[in-house]
Amino acid sequence: MIEFRQVSKQYGSRGDSAGGSAALSEVSLSIETGELVYLSGPSGAGKSTLLKMIAAMERPSSGTISVNGQDIGRLGASGIPYLRRKLGLMFQPADLLNDRSVLANVMLPLLVTGASRADADKRARAALARVGLEDKAPAAPLALSGGEQQRVAIARAIVNRPQIILADEPTANLDRGTADKVMDALRAFHEAGVTCLIATHDESILQGARRVIRLEKGRVVSGAELSIGTGLAGAMS
Numbered sequence: 160m161i162e163f164r165q166v167s168k169q170y171g172s173r174g175d176s177a178g179g180s181a182a183l184s185e186v187s188l189s190i191e192t193g194e195l196v197y198l199s200g201p202s203g204a205g206k207s208t209l210l211k212m213i214a215a216m217e218r219p220s221s222g223t224i225s226v227n228g229q230d231i232g233r234l235g236a237s238g239i240p241y242l243r244r245k246l247g248l249m250f251q252p253a254d255l256l257n258d259r260s261v262l263a264n265v266m267l268p269l270l271v272t273g274a275s276r277a278d279a280d281k282r283a284r285a286a287l288a289r290v291g292l293e294d295k296a297p298a299a300p301l302a303l304s305g306g307e308q309q310r311v312a313i314a315r316a317i318v319n320r321p322q323i324i325l326a327d328e329p330t331a332n333l334d335r336g337t338a339d340k341v342m343d344a345l346r347a348f349h350e351a352g353v354t355c356l357i358a359t360h361d362e363s364i365l366q367g368a369r370r371v372i373r374l375e376k377g378r379v380v381s382g383a384e385l386s387i388g389t390g391l392a393g394a395m396s
């Protein structure tokens with residue numbers, strides 16, 4: 160479960176609200192384990208800021224954020240890798256390392272957390288298979304289409320079997336058919352019990368969505384309340 164209580168974020172200040180406008184203002188919301196939730200709102204509304212705070216890439220200026228009961232505002236430097244191991248992050252569209260193969264990109268999160276090369280190789284190939292790209296393992300990322308690169312980014316985000324996927328504009332710059340494939344891959348993880356929080360401007364994705372949290376100028380204007388009956392029990396561990 161992800162919970163924000165009265166969270167505000169002011170860039171460039173240390174909790175004092177005197178200077179600049181707030182990127183987020185008193186945001187309170189709960190996301191149940193296993194939910195698929197979209198974040199929408201105009202450019203600058205605070206969507207990326209909200210996602211980054213869940214990953215402790217940005218700290219709240221005030222308020223508290225908890226992930227599975229853990230107050231992440233209180234995490235010390237040693238607790239952050241432990242938090243990130245629960246998370247699959249897709250922050251910039253296709254920020255893949257172009258001097259390495261697709262397989263090497265997907266192996267990376269495993270190698271940095273101490274997996275053996277053989278184990279990382281096996282699990283990275285399995286993750287690529289889940290997004291339908293096992294045959295692209297030896298390719299260079301730049302030899303792939305935009306949608307394929309996004310699916311490699313999904314494989315990299317899920318290779319550690321995260322409990323929560325945070326995706327910022329995963330379909331940006333993709334045509335409709337390719338965007339649909341990327342979304343199908345993300346929905347499949349939701350169906351397997353992974354909590355998914357996806358920021359998007361894509362109205363066609365939002366139309367069919369069960370729960371959308373709308374932000375405007377740093378405030379939640381709708382969707383903060385828990386939707387009834389959407390939580391899937393038993394997140395992947």
Ligand SMILES: Nc1ncnc2c1ncn2[C@@H]1O[C@H](COP(=O)(O)OP(=O)(O)OP(=O)(O)O)[C@@H](O)[C@H]1O
Nearest residue numbers: 170171181182200201202203204205206207208209
């Ligand atoms: N590192 C930063 N330093 C200062 N201000 C920032 C920083 N990152 C974001 N902001 C400001 O915080 C506000 C919210 O930005 P954020 O990127 O969270 O919005 P967004 O809804 O994700 O926008 P977009 O849809 O354009 O990606 C904006 O006013 C932005 O200019």
